[in-house]
Amino acid sequence: MGPAAGAPTRTLPDFEALGPADGVDRRAHAGLRVVGQSTTTVTGHRDNGRVDSGRVDAENHRLITDAEGSGLRLDVWLARRLPSLSRARLQALIGEGLVLVDGAASRPAERLRPGQTVDVRVPPPEPATPEPEDIPLSIVHEDADLLVVDKPAGIVVHPGAGARTGTLVNALLRHIRDLSGIGGILRPGIVHRLDRGTSGLLVVAKNDQTHRALVAQFSSRRVEKEYLALVHGAPRARKGEIVAAIGRHPVDRKKMTVNPPRAREARSTWDLEEAFDGASLLRVRIHTGRTHQIRVHLASIGHPVVGDATYGGTRTPSSRRAAARDILRSLERPALHAARLAFTHPSRGERVEFVAPLPADIRSVLERLR
Numbered sequence: 001m002g003p004a005a006g007a008p009t010r011t012l013p014d015f016e017a018l019g020p021a022d023g024v025d026r027r028a029h030a031g032l033r034v035v036g037q038s039t040t041t042v043t044g045h046r047d048n049g050r051v052d053s054g055r056v057d058a059e060n061h062r063l064i065t066d067a068e069g070s071g072l073r074l075d076v077w078l079a080r081r082l083p084s085l086s087r088a089r090l091q092a093l094i095g096e097g098l099v100l101v102d103g104a105a106s107r108p109a110e111r112l113r114p115g116q117t118v119d120v121r122v123p124p125p126e127p128a129t130p131e132p133e134d135i136p137l138s139i140v141h142e143d144a145d146l147l148v149v150d151k152p153a154g155i156v157v158h159p160g161a162g163a164r165t166g167t168l169v170n171a172l173l174r175h176i177r178d179l180s181g182i183g184g185i186l187r188p189g190i191v192h193r194l195d196r197g198t199s200g201l202l203v204v205a206k207n208d209q210t211h212r213a214l215v216a217q218f219s220s221r222r223v224e225k226e227y228l229a230l231v232h233g234a235p236r237a238r239k240g241e242i243v244a245a246i247g248r249h250p251v252d253r254k255k256m257t258v259n260p261p262r263a264r265e266a267r268s269t270w271d272l273e274e275a276f277d278g279a280s281l282l283r284v285r286i287h288t289g290r291t292h293q294i295r296v297h298l299a300s301i302g303h304p305v306v307g308d309a310t311y312g313g314t315r316t317p318s319s320r321r322a323a324a325r326d327i328l329r330s331l332e333r334p335a336l337h338a339a340r341l342a343f344t345h346p347s348r349g350e351r352v353e354f355v356a357p358l359p360a361d362i363r364s365v366l367e368r369l370r
Contacts (some may be wrong), residue, residue: 021340024307053207058120065112076121078120083137085122093120130159130188135171140354145210145347146203147176152180153333158187172204179204180211190217195292197308199229199359200338210354213346218289226293228285228358230274230335230365231303232328233318234280238272242297247292255310256292258300266290268297276369278319279328283339294336306365307331327368335362 069077075094079087084276090110093099098121099106114119128174149168154165159170171187172179179189189204191214205211217223247263249255258266267287274281280303285295292311298304299311306328307313313335317328342353358366 002181003049017259025175029062047297052186058124061095061118061120063120064119065116065118065211066112069112071111073108074099074106074110074112074118077112077303078118078361082120093122098123099237130167131165131166132172132174132234133170134174135166135168136223137175138173139358141352142348145207145345146205146214148201148203148341148354151194151199151202151338153197153359153361156196157193157202158190161178168202176206179206180208191215194338195295195336198227198336198338199331199356199362201304201341202338203341203343210346214343216345220282221287222344224340224353225286225338226285226290226340228337228362229270229282229284229294229298230306230331230337230362231280232306232313233300233303234275234279235270235272235301237304240264240270242299242301246293246296256290256296258296264288264290266293268294268295270298274366275322276319276366277324278317279369281366286347295334306335307353308334308336324369327365331361331365333361334340335365337362 002186037125041323043297063078063081065077071362075087076100078090079085082090087094090099093257098118099107101110102116103119135155138152139147140150141148149172151168154169157169159165159167165338169188169190176189181188183318189206189211191203191205191211194200194202196370200263203214205214214223243264244258245263246256246258246266247260249257250260265288267361268284269287270282270284272280273283284298284302286293290296295305295308295311295313299313304311304313304315306317314329318327319328336357338356339358340355342351357363
């Protein structure tokens, strides 16, 4: 039975990837079939007439706009025609010049006309399996079941979009021969995460049994997590509680916010450790584990974390002294540090606690503010 009308056909020709429309009908040379108004091509290595799908180079789509696409944005129309690619992914491809309309680079918002030729080149995926890398690890504790590391600011916990190498997972794979596989190929041993700009304590499981036990403790909120945060301003009280649901920002999807639609409950408590000119050092304990929880909660009460460009922490400091304002501006990342971690050891059954001192950049800022 042949393919349904209007459905793209996937073939594996032995030729260079489709380039800009240049008047040459490569389909005739490649033996491509056109079904409806679209052609899909995957270039790869051919060995004795067989294609080695493990060596696929790129995926190319040639689409012809129709009456239904007239007036639509390019990214909207492509999302409908290529449902395997998200609109965000398509916008990124357009921005990288990998989507051509009648042979020319375009914009996501370009309005289409019937009969236009749209070529989409999707680069091959990068290797999914992280490789061991020689990256220094600050190990606070290690035993047969787990290890606790003090993650420096600036390092991503596991590979993902925009960070395929140089992650904590890459460092762990060099240090440990066999991590727990429950977290998946990209997150072996990873039980919880810290943001790229946050430093501090992170527990890693060495085996699946430990991984399950730790995840259960995090899920049931039996893990104690305390952070030190240098924030703008001076709270009126010496301690407080923030109870505000957190969810994805309705406009900026890279941010979180308090009380949006479809938010999840979130609770944080804090104590004032030390007050400075225009800033305060808080000890924050989170009782739930929402994305960016501390950063979002503190910003919501008017005290964003110093240096946090996403949630207002790079605003002009309220310090009376110019020197203090300059010191606060000098931080190049959110002044947030996971200082204490306590949980029940999965195999020993006893409560364990770990602490990590403030890193040099935050410590230097505090010393100069005093």
